[in-house]
Amino acid sequence: MSLKMSEVSWVILKMIVEGYGLSQHHISDVENMKSCSDLRLNMYITDKNNTENKYRSSGHIDKNTLTVLCQNEVQDLQVLSKTGTWIDIVIPENCFVVIVGDALKAWCNGRLHAATHRVVMSGEKERYTFGAFVAPKDEMKIEVPRGLVDNKMHPLRYRPFNYREFLNFFASTRSRNLENALEVFAGV
Ligand SMILES: O=C(O)CCC(=O)C(=O)O
Numbered sequence: 001m002s003l004k005m006s007e008v009s010w011v012i013l014k015m016i017v018e019g020y021g022l023s024q025h026h027i028s029d030v031e032n033m034k035s036c037s038d039l040r041l042n043m044y045i046t047d048k049n050n051t052e053n054k055y056r057s058s059g060h061i062d063k064n065t066l067t068v069l070c071q072n073e074v075q076d077l078q079v080l081s082k083t084g085t086w087i088d089i090v091i092p093e094n095c096f097v098v099i100v101g102d103a104l105k106a107w108c109n110g111r112l113h114a115a116t117h118r119v120v121m122s123g124e125k126e127r128y129t130f131g132a133f134v135a136p137k138d139e140m141k142i143e144v145p146r147g148l149v150d151n152k153m154h155p156l157r158y159r160p161f162n163y164r165e166f167l168n169f170f171a172s173t174r175s176r177n178l179e180n181a182l183e184v185f186a187g188v
């Protein structure tokens, strides 16, 4: 499974380079964007004696490049729409959900949206997810390719930055609850 998830993330990253018509040397950029990956199994349970207060994770934006998730049949993932409404995500059986993180959003000059998401348990059955958290190496410099910047529709949105410094910034107590950590840290 993890091999398939890694293949999915690689195909998506190459499609981004090709889809935006970037020159082939940017393939090595996106290769670096996936050079550090973690796998994690998550289990969410509800307290059957306390049906009023079901489990709810806090809404967050992933900081990495991409998150590829598969789940059991319990559909409890939500994303926040741009108008501020939480939307239930229905993941068909045998499918993955792919979530864009801040590192990829920054690299592609904000052209891909890093959605705020959360888990809200609605029933009593446990939810399991298995996730591949695809990330750059800490020392990677994330820099928008010139081909993704123009003066009209797509002016430069993010200065070049070091991924580790961004993580440190996010982890600092001052910024921990910032929803727009990327904009504050690297926005121009
Ligand atoms: O398990 C899920 O459905 C979401 C997990 C998640 O958002 C995360 O680990 O960042």
Ligand SMILES: [Fe+2]
Pocket: 060, 061, 062, 067, 117
């Ligand atoms: Fe997440």
